[in-house]
Each structure stands twice: as C-alpha cells, then as structure tokens.
Amino acid sequence: MVKKKDITKGLPDPSPLMDEILAKYPTKIAKKRKKGMVINDPSEEQEIQANIRTIPGIITQRGCTYAGCKGVVLGPTRDIINLVHGPIGCSFYAWLTRRNQTRPAEGEDNFMMYAFSTDMQDENIVFGGEAKLKDAIREAMEIFNPKAIGIFSTCPVGLIGDDVHAVAREMKAETGINIFGFSCEGYRGVSQSAGHHIANNQVFKNVVGLNDRDRKGKFQINLLGEYNIGGDAFELERLFEEAGIELLSTFSGNSTIKSMEYSHTADLNLVMCHRSINYIAEMMETKYGIPWFKVNFISAEGTAKSLRKVAEFFDDAELTAKVEEIIAREMAKVEAVKAAVKPKTEGKLAMMFVGGSRAHHYQDLFNELGVTTVSAGYEFAHRDDYEGRHVIPDIKIDADSRNIEEITVTKDEELFRDDLVAKKEAAVAKGMEFSDYVGMMPEMKKNSLVIDDVNHWETEKLIEFYKPDMFCAGIKEKYVVQKLGVPLKQLHSYDYGGPYAGFEGAINFYNEMERMLGTDIWKMVDAPWKSEPEIVGSFAFNG
C-alpha cells in the first residue's frame, strides 16, 4: 500500500508537484498552464486563469458549446422537441446520456427518450440544409404534434450559412407553435460554458414571460441550475412542497417548457449551478425585479442553510417554523447515518475536477464526512466561480467570449415587481446577501492546489503526489484513475446512483462513500505471488 500524505499539520506545499507538471510542457504551454494553477491561500485575493482555450493536442475533459446548450440546459425539459440540425453524431451522443430524470403525468408529452436529428448528408453540406430542416420540422409536427421545438446548430451549420433563426421564425408562423433556434455550434466557445450562455439567452428571449399566470402559492420560487441528475430535483421538490413553497419552474430538471413560460411570476430565484444559469437569474432580475441568491443543496448543512435563507427572505413565521421542523426531522436522520459512516471516512483525502459548480459543492459533502479536499478545479468555469462574483468587472473579454451574443434586457414596466425590490432591500439591510457567489477558492484550505481545465498528464501527476483516497471527475477519467488503484466517483452521472441533493441525497452520498472508501477490494489487486517468494522447482511444469 502506498503511504499517503500526512495532512495533520496542514496540506503539503504542492510547488514541487507544479514544477514537475510544468517541466514536461513546451515553454509557451508551461507559461499558459501555470496561470491556470493556484496554490490556494484563502486569506489572499488570488487570480486564476479560467475560461480560456484549451491548447490543441492536450487531452482535456472539456466538451463543446453544443453539449452545453443542448445536452445540459435544454436536454432535461421533457415537452419540447429538441431537433439537432447536423450530421447524426451530435444528436446520438446527447441521447439520454446525462441521466436527467423526468416524471411526466399520464398522457403528458415526454420526448426525453427520443433523439431527433436532420442527419445532414453531404448534399446538405454542399447545397445547404435549410430545406431539410424545414421538412424535418413539418414531419415532427405531423407525427408528434409538440408544443415547442428547439433547433440546435452543430458545427457545419454556421459554416455553410444555414440560418436556423430564420427557419425558426418561418416555421413558427407556419405551424403556430413556439419554435426557436440556438447558434450553439461546437466551436463557438472554449467549452460547454458558451453553450450554457447561448441557451440562457434563447430561453429567456423565447420562453420566459409567455404566460402571466395568476399566483398559485404564497411563496413562489424558481430553482435555477438544477438538472435532476439521478433524481436530485425530485428530492428538492419534496422539501419545497412540504414547506409550502410553490416551485414554479426548475431550469431545467424535471421541467416543462410550459412551466418556464410563467417562471417570471416567481418572487425569488434560487441559483444552484451558478456557472450554467446565472445569466437567466440576472436577466429576470433586470426585467422583472426578481431577486436571486446562490444556494447549495449538496450537503445536509448546505441544504439546511439554503432552506433557512429562503424562509428568511419570505420572513413568514409559519414558513420559518415549517422549515425548522423539516430541518430538525431530516437532520436527525442525516446525523444517524453520518455517525455510522464518518468514523470510516474521517481523515481521507479527496480531489475533484469536474463541471462548473460541482467541484465546489461536493467539498461540503466531503467535509461532513471528515474528508479533506486537497486539490480541485473546474472543467468549464470562469474566474468568478473560483474567486467570487466580485471579480466579474475585471474579467477580460477575449475573442472567444465576444462570439456569444449579449442580449440587452430592460425593465418590463408592467410586470416589474417593485415590491420584490423593496423586500430585497429590507433583507439586505438585515444582512442577507443577494446576487453573489463567493466562489470555490475562498472556501478551500491553504495550500490546496486549484487547477482549471485539468488534463490527463496533470491528473496522473496529481495522483502520484497526493495518493488520494477518492477522485471525483467524469466518465473519461474514471477508468484511468481506477487503473491506478484509486476509486473514482463520477460527479456528472453519479455512476448511475443518486440522488445526492438535499437531506436524502446526503444520506445516499454518505452510504456511497462508506462503500467506496471502506472496501478492501483495492487491497486485493496485487496477486499473492507478487509479494511471496517464488516457488522453485518444476514438478508439474509441462514445458
């Protein structure tokens, strides 16, 4: 067994590791990669390079703009036909692979199990694909009769000059249903992140605000940036429902387009994944006056804190009492499991390189189990997700971010909620924080190593240096890391488990960590004859 780092007197200085990593790179690349690595000191303002191009040839975790737009943001919405305009692969790979669970009522539309594509052929590339796209929409109308269709552009679409927005307008007029396009060609940005932004813009422009429905509940909220992987959103729906909070729409786990249409009638927006959805939160506040704050329902403490903050905002005695009742009951269950699991997990080391919020959120869950995160980073986040939102004005706009449309949102004079603005001001006066995200780095230990857009070479070196007990990343990293004898927990797909959000989620995660950190199976990897003296002799040797 390899001896792991002693961290009882604080985390080791990772400078030698950084030097070793960078020594392998050509000089120019070493310089670039160095800016994406920070030896963390939470007492200081530190800058990390993030959301910049991956260097060609580097084995990155990142995907493309299309993946962020179709796969992440719109993929979980069940009653829209997400039609992918392009060659077949893009639609094929985004087909059910993200585990966004959904629970339609009997007879309700649910297109989640379907992959729709125009399957562009060479003649469409040469002569243009707009006619085929229109025909595909007509066929989809005739066969499926959906309430909405989204058109997703793949790489060749922009290059050959197909105008998906013009087609969307024309077909919207022809069919009478809501049809809108996304210019989310894979190359548009440096990662999935650009796709999130494009999706936010189009959903805000084309869906949010279509239905000024009357109030249904006393406390109306939206949950933004929760994608119901492994049923996370179901657990949160359970908590809100019991508390008497009307969850209008989730963007976009277990969601419908219909619910997004009246999401602007909410009193408050909760932001889970800041990276993928903060744009809609901001735009809704500008246009309708709906305040937002960051929540984290990953970890039991985080869930309790987030629920309390919602109750504090609404400032209603009955709601507060109900929330406290739920927290007390659920925390008792959580504490019982934690007490059984924590002795087996305490003192272990974890590292996580994933997504744009999970590498931060899951540190809270590990903290609850006494597991220290020695190194972490995001796959596609921006500086604000590392350093906090206060750095946003300082973030340099480069050519890659300039590609993405910035839409101008103005106040809706009729629907703007002055009452919410006043409510927010009163809450701020009492010390509540809004429109903020502190980021990952201030909440990580001194000397932890923060790396943006980690790559394969760096992953191998990290494991060699820290000998972690647990590595969290995605499917592409999973078996590499496990071959090295370190268990990997996928934090995109949850290894087909979950939910891990909310109180029940925390319990599930504790049990999962007990399984993964407690098993002796890794100790059996070496065959006994590797460590015992070899038998000399040849009595049964047939050679």
Added chain:
Amino acid sequence: MLLRHTTDKVKERKALTVNPAKTCQPVGAMYAALGIHGCLPHSHGSQGCCSYHRSALTRHYKEPVMAATSSFTEGSSVFGGQSNLLQAIGNIFQIYEPDIIAVHSTCLSETIGDDLAQIVTKARTDGKVPEGKHVIQAPTPSYVGSHVTGYANMLEGIVKYFPTKTDKLINQINLLSGWVEPSDMKELKRIMGLMKVNNVLLPDTSDVLDTPMTGKYAMYPKGGTTIPEMVSMGDSLHTLALGEWATNKAAIALDNSCKVAFTQEDLPIGIKATDRFIQALSKVAGVSVPESISDERGKLMDLITDMHQYLYGKRVALFGDPDQLIPLTEFLLDMDMKPVYIVSGTPGKKFEKRMSALLSERCPEAKFKNGPQADMFLLHQWIKEEGVDLLMGNTYGKYIARDENIPFVRMGFPILDRVGHSYFPTLGYMGGIRILEKMLNEIMSYQDATCPDEKVELVM
C-alpha cells in the same frame, strides 16, 4: 411508457431521423486506431467530438479511452485548422509520447476544407514529428456514411501508410477485422492458432480495451497491432477481409499498393458464415481444418439441435451494422427463426441485395431497410404493427423492449448497461454458442416470468 409518442402507423419521412441506428464516422476511426499499438487517436475538430467519442467508447468498454483533439475555436473554423493540428502534433509527441498519432477529421474540418494529408506533410517538414514516430490520417466526414465508414476509412489510412512491399514474401496472411469486440479479436487469433496460420490481425483491440487491474496505468497498453507487423503486411501471401463495410476499402488499398490479393468474407457470425471463413482460411493459407475446429462446430450444431424448439418460428427484430446483421440474419434463418424486421442506419446498396437473397424465400414477410430514416423509430413502428418474440441490438433497444415487453439481447455498439462483450466473443463457432446462450436465456427467462403458474417448467 417510455416511448409514448411512437405511433403504430408508419408515416413516410424524408428529412427527420428519430432514434438513429447509427452514429457518425469519427468514433469508428477512433476505435480502429486504438487497435494499433502505441497509438494515440486524434480528432481534428471541436472538442465535443473527441469528448463524445471517448465517452461512448469508455461507457461501452469500462476502460480508459485516450484521444486528443485540435480544440477548434471560431477562429480556426474561419481561418482553417492547420495551425491547431500542427501545434497538436508537436504537443502530443512531447507530452504523451505515442509512437503513432492517428488523425481523423470531423464534419467541421471537412466542411472548411482542411486537407489532412497536406497538414501532416507540413508537420513532418516542420520537424514536428520526431525520428521514428508516425502520423497517419483518415478523412472521416460525419455527414457521409456512418461510424462503420469511419472505421473503414481509418483502416484504409493505416494500410496506406505502414505495409511495405519488399522482394521477399512472408509466410503469413493478413486478417483485416471488421468492427468487433476485443474478445472477438482474441477469438480470431485463437482460431488462427488452432488452424496454425501465421497472421497479422489488423486492428487488434484485445489487451487494449480489456486490460487487467494492476494498480498501474499504461497509456499505451500491451495490445494492438505493432508497427513491424503492419509493415510486414505488404509481404503477406494473402489478405482475408472480414466484414465488407468495414474492411473492403483497406483490402483494396493493400492490393493496390502492395499487390497482396484479398478475399472478402462476412464476419464469422453463426454457422455458415464461420464455415465460409474457415474454408477461405484453409484455402488461402493452404492448411487443413483441424479436428478441434470441427469439434467446436459440432458443439454449436449440438446446442442448436438440442434447443431447436425454443427457437423455431420465433419472430426477431434486429438493428445494428450491416457487417453483423447479414451473417446474424443468416444464422437466425438457419435455426428456423424469423428475422422479420431489420434496420441499419449505415447506408450501402449491397445491404438490400444481400438481405433480399437471404430473406426472400425463407422469410418473405421480412421488412428491412438501411440508410436514411432506417432508424429505431421505424423499427418500433413495425413492431407495434405486429409484435416480435425477440429484439437484438445495442443498448438503446431497452426502451422498446420495456415498452413492448419483448425479450432483448444486447449486441453491437454501444452496449452501455451490461458487461461481457469485452470478454466473451460472438465470432466463430464458440461465439455462436454465446449468441445462442444469450438468446435462449432471454427467451426462456421470459417464458419463466410470464407463463401461468401451472405451466412453469423445471426442465427446459
């Protein structure tokens, strides 16, 4: 119902594909390239392509799948991807140290007209390819053909580069494998051993995508066809190419460049296709068929005759790739089953011809289609019109199987929700036994689970 919008009436479509029975070229190129030793596949396009293909292969094999990408941005898409690829080649050799980089294109780089051959040549003249290292390339436009086409194109790229003709023939044959599992490649090598035929198998993903847990990670596992083996293919006596869609191009290219004649056979799936493979092997290598092979054939025949009652007349729906579907259809017909519905998203006119020849007399009610709109939505509609007793295809079939309550055998790519395909072959006579075991298990479990209490059989 999972697929609650699937209608039971087939409506003509010409533009919309729903639930495809294929994916795009580059993943095939990536898979083929993983079957050569010391090779890092490289995807010349946006990051997403590489990420998606690696993810799909990883989920299918539950093994590390390494590949690099040119990471195109808007700039490279407008001005061309040459500088990205040149930079990538330099970086890969310095950081990841492969012996070979196998570059394939994408719809993006093809649409903007990047010429891989020219860029790779420039990489060489610019000194980005170290001495003794290799860069090979294959065009894999995603808007032509399917994943199988990509596999075929990369195989062609490999044989255009490595095999070299000298004046000395080598006493060996080339075996070009279609898209099959590592277990199948291992099985082909075992059969060659039984037949005592010296051979070079290309590609060979065994010991690459089925590696042991050792506590160590090898970026380039011990398996894969080696450079000396590939070079020697130019001096082989003959090429046996298995699976026309996947290997024909490479067989022709090798014949053209090195004058190694070839014989095109189906993948050896089932009895007759394996018979043809064994006989062709015997002929081109000049060896007789050993008793051990006859025994294996006999065991397969024995199992079929033992269990015939559970197979006879069963209506089967199939989806997948032509190279698998053609011999599989033949195998099912030989066992008196009825392959009534067959779709493949992979185009190719020969599919229609081959299927007609197989089915027109023995199963005239069969419906089959390949190419555009030959998707799983159509297959499901046919099933809704008149049901089947068994469904065979990749993991995506599970939604149809659950909705329609049909026994389901996973075969093909990708299999995301079961294991075994990496270890247990479906090629050859022994592979036939495994296919049969899987079919019988599903059919018989279905009977066990659904028959009335008084009809439960202890002995079957």
